[in-house]
Amino acid sequence: MNAFSARAPSRGVLRAWGLALAVLSVILPALPLGPLFSQPPLPLAVLWAAYGWAAEDESGWRAPVTLAVLGLVHDQLAGGPYGLFAAIYLSAYLVGRVLAVLMSAPNLVSLWGGFIGTALFTIGVAYVLARLGLGRNVSVLPYAEAAIITAIIFPLVRPLYMSNSPSLRPGARR
């Protein structure tokens, strides 16, 4: 065996990195570290996590609770009201499960298409809920920009959140 060959990181390590990226995407825009970390260029990594966990058939309590907590932290940093980002992230998780079933072919295009659908759905959710929570004058455009950027970058970070293997996906053709 070649001594210099590097082992591919395990699934658990990748998932931990994915979670860290999601947490950082919530916290970093709130820190005054300059325009590099300001929205909307920074992608919403929590959407990746929500879709990835949904597609990987996370049937336990951890995925929705983690998403709700991240959403509430995001709401706190943004100045409220509580529940806005939590609802957006949870809706991504719920619709991600449906789209992961519909687009369950084990190829990147299918996975990417599912995430694009999820991101677009969250824009609609954000439009409705932001008007409910923040008033009619609020603009959903910055969120839409961030969601689209998130969808474009998705193939680069997909291994952190989901595998190509269809074995764990709900309703996947096995």
Place this chain on the structure above:
Amino acid sequence: MARRRSSVRRAGGGRRIPAGVLLGIVLAIGAVVLIGTQAGRTPQTEAVMQTGDDGAAAAGRVATGPARAGEGFFDRLFGGWNSAARIEELEAQNRELQAWRDLAERLAERNRRYEALLRMPPDTFGEGADIENSIAAQLVLDSGGPFMRTLVANAGELHGVKVGYIAVNENGLVGRVVSVGQHSSRVLMLDDYNSRIPVMGESSRVRAVLAGQATRRPELSLYPYQLQAPRMDFIVGAQSLREGERVITSGDGGLYPRGISVGVAQRERDGTWRVSLAASQQPIDFVRIIPFIPVDPPEDTADPNATPPLGSSSSVAVIGRETMAPPPTAPSATPTQRPPAQRQQRTAQNEPATPPQPQQEAPPPAEPPPATPPQ
């Protein structure tokens, strides 16, 4: 087995709803309820948000500490390379500024004399702003979301900050304090979609309302107090506004003192006016939170014994009273032609009922003129 335990069998059907999905649905419904109740923004739940701001501000201070220390270190390190050139540049600027200061002092003195001649009331620029008791604070958190534009500063109720105080930095107006915790305060920035402040052009005096857009530079609505009204109504005023003119707060509405620099007016291709914010010329780090006590509104009824604002000895006031026409009285009946004698009698009868005419400032009682005028 674990999969089976974590699933809920729907009554009457073979399909199972996974527990995670069920939990997700419940949490999503709860989140929507929180949004509907405006949790964190109502007076009852605001304390939770403020406590969270305090915690987040403390965490933000810790998190940004190394970055700020690093910035200072590198500034000092690399600033030494060109210190000699920098000193020369600053000395040249200093000489130029001294000349400007002399000119400004001369003009200010001249202006004071003109104002004294005209008996002008004192200027209200900055009136109500308690500069001496301002509180310096550091920005520790940005809004962190795509919907709102707020920032959290590390000075709160314990430092004397109250809701309504205004936040400025070295370049201009940043915003207004909307929420105060024990150790932190949240400032609504000018470009937030909730922000509406009355402004005016510094030289043209065109009044407008600055409406934040959260995504772009604040838009300048040239129709005061009716943001969604057609803007063509004030196109005459808009023509007076000039590209590049400084925009300052007008003080209307009593939320901001008058005369604080807001930015520079810029005209878009579609004809709308926007403002490049002065405060955003460089990243906002430190802010100054200034107490602001708005000017009291005038009383409903004026005190009859109160002296006129310009003073009874003012020539303007005297001339105004001398030349003021008596207040009109409503005619009791349709005027008819009467003979002159009857008209005189009726006038004599109505005389007590007529309001007293303004008395001219009569000169002292006439005395017999002296034989020789006093020298």
